[in-house]
Amino acid sequence: MPLKQPPAIRALLVAWLLLFFMFGLLTLKVYPPVNYNLTDEIWAMHSSTAFVEGKGESSKVTPRFYFGALGAFQSIAGKGIATARAFSLIAAMVVLYLTYLLGRELKDGYAGLLSSVLLGSTFAFSWHSRVIRNEMLTAAFVAAAVYLIYYAFKREKHRYLFVGSLLAALSVNVHPNSLQYALGII
16 A cells, blocks of 8 residues: 655655755756866766767767766757756756655655755765766666665565666666675665
């Protein structure tokens, strides 16, 4: 039986996610405050579009799923640093929503909302949600895998085990270090 949540929780969740997204959009060009990896970001931005277009050596980049997804996003939304950073911001919002869902499953809607707000307000999460790197998409894959596997066991809907396991396995194509998460989930 699905968990019911008070309408106030839903409204607070939507407000929180919109606030995070709007603040993120407004700070894409100025945050992070130190461009410690701007060269890497520019390389990732160009390599992802070249990967999707199948041009040159960039068509052989790995991890393939990350560069394919980022390149596809840029081909739809436009090319540029802010656009490519927005991809990470959107993935971060997915992570925040999945954190809410997992907290709701484990305890209740209040715990889920608090977990999401605490995660989204940390410096490291904010930083990585606004740079062109694969950490946020990796976190989205891993969080989705954990949520689906927990959901499958709790609700005895074992078909979600396959989807959660598939996401854990595919996460290696988002970031090679995801192998440790996939093995941990197994």
